Amino acid sequence: MDQNAAIAALTALSHATRLDVFRLLVRHVPEGVPALTIAERLGVKPSTLSGHLSILKNANLVSSTRHQREIRYAADLTAINALVGFLLSDCCGGRMRNCSDILTLLQDPC
Numbered sequence: 001m002d003q004n005a006a007i008a009a010l011t012a013l014s015h016a017t018r019l020d021v022f023r024l025l026v027r028h029v030p031e032g033v034p035a036l037t038i039a040e041r042l043g044v045k046p047s048t049l050s051g052h053l054s055i056l057k058n059a060n061l062v063s064s065t066r067h068q069r070e071i072r073y074a075a076d077l078t079a080i081n082a083l084v085g086f087l088l089s090d091c092c093g094g095r096m097r098n099c100s101d102i103l104t105l106l107q108d109p110c
Helices: 003-013 016-026 035-042 046-058 077-088 096-107
Strands: 062-067 070-075
Touching: 003 016, 003 046, 003 077, 016 035, 016 046, 016 062, 016 070, 035 046, 035 070, 046 062, 046 070
Parallel strands: none
Antiparallel strands: 062 070
8 A cells, every 4th residue: 555545545534424434344344234224323314424435435445336226335454454554564663572562453353
């Protein structure tokens, strides 16, 4: 991931609703969630949600698939892994022992 893509992803995630949407979608990988279900679960108007989903999609953080009249959105874990990798690429000056807290979190996020 290059710096411009990282900035786009971070900008997309810098809004509370978009962050909530992304966190919801991450919990439902790989099947995704229909747009109307996202709106209902988060208490967001569908018209407002559409704009947020578009921003996340333009930042390559989510993808969409159409099933007849339903549009289902899914988090792109490859993109988020690339973002985390970009953010941590220079972590701790190459001294992994200094990153033990981060590595533990990444290995067992729950």
